[in-house]
């Protein structure tokens with residue numbers, strides 16, 4: 309090889325390897341995040357001398373080369389609060405801090421600046437404090453998952469403003485107060501709604517009776533009053549879990565959507581008789597145990613395919629699979 313060719317090759321090699329794609333602002337922000345976390349092992353690849361578009365746990369947009377995803381998960385070592393600097397990655401679409409048991413403290417207010425966020429997953433951490441109402445202004449959010457943390461306080465009504473929200477996970481926290489009335493008036497899509505394992509109280513807002521949920525899980529709270537408003541013949545709901553609340557209503561006249569495949573009502577104070585319409589449903593799971601139901605379990609459909617544990621501990625329910633009616 310001619311020596312000038314070799315030089316050219318070397319020149320080419322150096323220009324390519326040092327042509328950093330990563331935006332310097334983003335790089336500085338990421339290095340601040342690394343420092344705030346005290347240089348954890350999981351961020352070892354975040355080396356100042358290397359292009360940040362090649363680092364682990366981040367993703368650059370192919371055209372703009374701006375950071376669009378920061379996804380850190382499954383690490384016991386990472387500890388401390390979410391660094392406020394995350395708010396300085398203006399092109400971020402996907403922010404995930406997941407299964408980081410030592411990630412603690414509140415959701416920093418700087419997250420309000422991330423208007424391009426589509427996916428915010430802060431689940432399975434040790435986060436606490438309130439669910440900030442500014443999350444309702446992140447208008448591009450499709451998935452909001454704050455489950456399995458220690459969040460307290462009430463659910464901000466602003467979340468119903470999220471027009472693109474497809475999934476809302478607030479389950480497994482320590483949330484109190486009522487479900488906001490605004491959850492009967494979602495401004496856009498109706499999200500898959502997971503509010504279970506909290507300490508939510510009061511009645512299910514009447515406004516929610518108008519909403520056609522596909523998936524709604526309100527189980528293991530302290531909700532009182534009528535739960536029948538969730539149902540209705542015109543809806544296309546598939547999965548309903550209202551179990552382990554204090555709901556009290558007459559089930560006799562409830563019309564369940566034909567699409568229902570999963571119905572868990574166990575541990576409430578529901579009374580009346582199981583309506584015969586239930587035999588028409590293609591149920592895969594039914595649990596009405598631990599209520600105050602009476603009368604004969606209708607014969608037919610899937611109803612006799614469930615065992616006694618789907619029906620036991622009621623006031624005077626009878627017929628297959630329970631004992632015969634007197």
Ligand SMILES: *[C@@H]1O[C@H](CO)[C@@H](O)[C@H](O)[C@H]1NC(C)=O
Pocket residue numbers: 384385386387409410
């Ligand atoms: C992370 O938390 C666990 C307890 O949940 C603790 O034993 C461990 O020392 C913590 N690790 C660090 C690096 O703080």
Ligand SMILES: *[C@@H]1O[C@H](CO)[C@@H](O)[C@H](O)[C@H]1NC(C)=O
Pocket residue numbers: 558559560561579580581
């Ligand atoms: C429940 O409603 C049915 C139908 O309206 C009625 O006949 C029944 O008496 C009610 N049951 C109770 C316990 O109030």
Ligand SMILES: *[C@@H]1O[C@H](CO)[C@@H](O)[C@H](O)[C@H]1NC(C)=O
Pocket residue numbers: 574575594595596597598615617618
């Ligand atoms: C229904 O719920 C009761 C009470 O939690 C439980 O013991 C039973 O196993 C459940 N049955 C089914 C079929 O899930």
